[in-house]
Amino acid sequence: MSAKESSSAFDNALPQMEAVMAMGQRNLQLMSDAGVQLSENMRxxxxxxxxxxxxxLRKDMEMGRRxxxxxxxxxxxxxxRAFMDEAMADYARETSALIELVGATALSAGEAAGEAAAETAAEAPVPAPEASAPPAAPKVAPKAKEAAKEAAPSPEA
Structure with a gap:
């Protein structure tokens, strides 16, 4: 390849390399944002x-006094009985709140990833696909066909 052809190939690849770099930066930003959101929700x-x-603990200690x-x-x-009813309600309420927080965290991460994917798809230069015939089905050797028939259960069984 001559120096001129090499330079031309590089010039043609440069926009794609820049697009890949931009996508990489976007992905790093997405991961950073997700980390901040995760840290906040963990807090x-x-x-x-x-x-x-x-x-x-306060209620448990009060129970001993009572x-x-x-x-x-x-x-x-x-x-x-009243103590256990209240404790079960408290634990159920707390569990529900934590499940809601985890769900909101997952949902916000999914939404951010979807938005980033849409932005990336809109910004990325996509070369037009070349027209080509669909790939041919793989050829199976006659002996392999016979072996497969022998290994398969017979319909009579």
């Missing part, structure tokens, strides 16, 4: 769990 989840644990004040087995039973 929110940690705060929510910490607040929940503090609240539950149990000590009970004067009959019936009072103990009613107090424990």
């Amino acid at each position: 929110k989840a940690a705060e929510a769990m910490s607040a929940f644990m503090g609240d539950r 149990l000590a004040e009970c004067r009959s087995p019936e009072e103990v039973w009613n107090l424990q």
